[in-house]
Structure formats: C-alpha cells, structure tokens
Amino acid sequence: MPDARIQNEKQYQALLEIGYSKEKAARIANTPDAGEKGGRAKPYDEWTKAELYQQAIKVGIPGRSYMSKKNLVNALRSN
Structure with missing residues (x-):
C-alpha cells in the first residue's frame, strides 16, 4: 500500500x-x-544562507541552526 x-x-x-x-x-x-x-538549480555556493537553511530543514539536517553558510553547503552536499 x-x-x-x-x-x-x-x-x-x-x-x-x-x-x-x-x-x-x-x-x-x-x-x-x-x-x-x-541541473536547473544553481550550485549551493550561489545560494544565500537563508536558502541553504530552508533546504537543510527540508532534508532534516541536524544542528543546522548553528551552522555557517560553508557548513550548510558541506552538510547538504554530504547528505
């Protein structure tokens, strides 16, 4: 089902x-x-921190609220 x-x-x-x-x-x-x-989406390096944070919420990355933009990019890429 x-x-x-x-x-x-x-x-x-x-x-x-x-x-x-x-x-x-x-x-x-x-x-x-x-x-x-x-590949319509722009690379994570070109996203704003707010956009990266919203994507991190969508995929459920823990600790995202404490991450820098660089850390968010790395976390999203390794997820």
Missing part, C-alpha cells in the same frame, strides 16, 4: 531496492526536482 507522505512512490521504491534507507529514500523522493536532468 503506497504511503501518502511519499510524493514519488516509484522513485522511493527504486531507491529502497538499491539499498537506500527508508529515511533517505523518502527525502529524495519528496524533493520536488529530484531525478530531473538538466
């Missing part, structure tokens, strides 16, 4: 099959532009 909280169930299931955790697969499947080719 599909989970109503998952926005892209097909992508979520595919990520689980290749070994992603449920949490990480859900985060990726719920990102609006995940899986789209073309």
